[in-house]
Amino acid sequence: MGQVADEVDVVVVGMGPGGEDVAARLANAGLSVVGVESRLVGGECPYYACIPTKIMVRAADALGEARRVPELAGSAEVRPDWSPVAARIRDEATTGWNDEIAVRRFEATGGRLVRGTGRITAPGEVTVGDQVLRARRGIVLNPGTEPAIPPIEGLAGTPYWTNREIVSIEQVPESLVVLGGGPVGLEFAQVFARFGCEVTVLEARPQLLPLAEPEAAEVITDRLLAEGVRVRVGSTVQRVGHDASMGFRITTDGEEFTAERLLVATGRRTDLRALGVAAVGLDDTARTLEVDTRMRAAEGVWAIGDVTGRGAFTHTSVYQSRIAAADILGEPGAPADYRAMPSVTFTDPEVAAVGLTETRALAERDRVRTAISRLPVSTRGFIHKAGNEGLIKLVADSQLGVLVGATVVGPSGGEILGALAVAVHAEVPVALLAEMIFAYPTFHRAIEPALTKLMEP
Numbered sequence: 001m002g003q004v005a006d007e008v009d010v011v012v013v014g015m016g017p018g019g020e021d022v023a024a025r026l027a028n029a030g031l032s033v034v035g036v037e038s039r040l041v042g043g044e045c046p047y048y049a050c051i052p053t054k055i056m057v058r059a060a061d062a063l064g065e066a067r068r069v070p071e072l073a074g075s076a077e078v079r080p081d082w083s084p085v086a087a088r089i090r091d092e093a094t095t096g097w098n099d100e101i102a103v104r105r106f107e108a109t110g111g112r113l114v115r116g117t118g119r120i121t122a123p124g125e126v127t128v129g130d131q132v133l134r135a136r137r138g139i140v141l142n143p144g145t146e147p148a149i150p151p152i153e154g155l156a157g158t159p160y161w162t163n164r165e166i167v168s169i170e171q172v173p174e175s176l177v178v179l180g181g182g183p184v185g186l187e188f189a190q191v192f193a194r195f196g197c198e199v200t201v202l203e204a205r206p207q208l209l210p211l212a213e214p215e216a217a218e219v220i221t222d223r224l225l226a227e228g229v230r231v232r233v234g235s236t237v238q239r240v241g242h243d244a245s246m247g248f249r250i251t252t253d254g255e256e257f258t259a260e261r262l263l264v265a266t267g268r269r270t271d272l273r274a275l276g277v278a279a280v281g282l283d284d285t286a287r288t289l290e291v292d293t294r295m296r297a298a299e300g301v302w303a304i305g306d307v308t309g310r311g312a313f314t315h316t317s318v319y320q321s322r323i324a325a326a327d328i329l330g331e332p333g334a335p336a337d338y339r340a341m342p343s344v345t346f347t348d349p350e351v352a353a354v355g356l357t358e359t360r361a362l363a364e365r366d367r368v369r370t371a372i373s374r375l376p377v378s379t380r381g382f383i384h385k386a387g388n389e390g391l392i393k394l395v396a397d398s399q400l401g402v403l404v405g406a407t408v409v410g411p412s413g414g415e416i417l418g419a420l421a422v423a424v425h426a427e428v429p430v431a432l433l434a435e436m437i438f439a440y441p442t443f444h445r446a447i448e449p450a451l452t453k454l455m456e457p
């Protein structure tokens, strides 16, 4: 005998930041909505990613600033203690990795939560265990990603950490090898180094933050080195070994590193087969779900978040959620536009970027001009002194006379980026930006000399 299906308007599979947002928007609009979540409502960001890591960064930055006191204001004794960090993550941020508050927030909208792993089993149908859900209007997929573990000999079966484990540690290890020099790897590397851990970063590509401007990567590499982090780029790990007394032994093409702990931060993976997308005619061997500018992936199926491959950020997921909700509700709204997608890696200095890098602009545009302004030679940089490393790089389409990209590395780089994100988003002419008045002596005032360089004949 077949199961009796539960009929609703919309089924949201995966309640990450975008899934939670779209489910609430649709429920608030009066639709019957079921959210399906296999782990915690809210997804990776509040429990294992953005929030706990930024709590760590805030604490590590306080240590970093305190260590700058001797250069500026006398002396300060810095004795790091992880326990307030662990307590804030456990008690204030994640309530012990418990999503009760998020569930109540969702249920208050009229939505219903089904715990378990959802799978599309037919057009308009999601199955969770033995429960069959029929979606009259549509299915929204927001499954996020899992840590990708490289197939390195000896790695599987060792007690390595990913972001999922490291966010709940109660004690800083004595030594840590970080595999991967992307945003995840670097944020953790600096945090742990500042807490007194001996940190080594092994990055396979020739530069840290391979997607960033090379000038930005250079600044952050120099800072990490200055803080005692060992950095290897172009490094291929060949073998990993572990034993309880010795810890980890990591063999690269020419060196061997030992460490108490190993953090694998080598990117993310999706599993479209497990999601059952073939049932709606989609390629389940692909890495991401292709969506149109309204987040439609197939007839009656929308996808949002990391799985769409448009930048794995919480703000992307929530932005896409807004568009998908409007489309499902038949409301007008602007189609997705990623030209001014911002990103911030919360190292010190922060590495923030919007739009195209120089390399990508050269690949896409006929006439590209760039200009760099260095923060240490700006007035604010001079005043700031210790910790003033950084730069502002502008990328312009010189034919159109507008900025198409910008990178800011510096103290509060993510905040400085705001002005440049507006410029890229609104296509403000460079000539108009150059007429602006920039407050003295701010860090963002360093945008002005870069604009002046762009305007030179």
Ligand SMILES: Cc1cc2nc3c(=O)[nH]c(=O)nc-3n(C[C@H](O)[C@H](O)[C@H](O)COP(=O)(O)OP(=O)(O)OC[C@H]3O[C@@H](n4cnc5c(N)ncnc54)[C@H](O)[C@@H]3O)c2cc1C
Pocket (backbone or CB within 6 Å): 013, 014, 015, 016, 017, 018, 019, 036, 037, 038, 039, 040, 041, 042, 043, 044, 045, 048, 049, 050, 051, 053, 054, 116, 117, 118, 119, 142, 143, 144, 145, 163, 184, 274, 275, 304, 305, 306, 307, 311, 312, 313, 314, 315, 316, 317, 346
């Ligand atoms: C260490 C780290 C730090 C980060 N820091 C930042 C930051 O500072 N700023 C930023 O913008 N981004 C940051 N990110 C990225 C950010 O976490 C993600 O982009 C964000 O969580 C959005 O992801 P998502 O909406 O695609 O879904 P996710 O947050 O990944 O959530 C998806 C949810 O779906 C559930 N799920 C999956 N499959 C199923 C299924 N079949 N059935 C039921 N449930 C399912 C999962 O259990 C999960 O809860 C960071 C990432 C990491 C790893």
Ligand SMILES: NC(=O)c1ccc[n+]([C@@H]2O[C@H](COP(=O)([O-])OP(=O)(O)OC[C@H]3O[C@@H](n4cnc5c(N)ncnc54)[C@H](O)[C@@H]3O)[C@@H](O)[C@H]2O)c1
Pocket (backbone or CB within 6 Å): 150, 179, 180, 181, 182, 183, 184, 185, 187, 202, 203, 204, 205, 209, 210, 235, 236, 237, 265, 266, 267, 268, 311, 312, 313, 343, 344, 345, 346
């Ligand atoms: N502040 C933020 O907004 C923030 C913070 C963390 C993560 N994120 C997002 O989460 C996603 C995941 O971040 P991530 O840093 O894990 O992934 P990533 O893909 O950005 O970086 C992974 C790095 O690991 C390297 N790598 C891969 N295999 C390797 C190997 N075998 N040995 C050595 N190095 C190897 C890659 O070259 C790359 O530099 C990214 O899209 C990122 O933008 C955002």
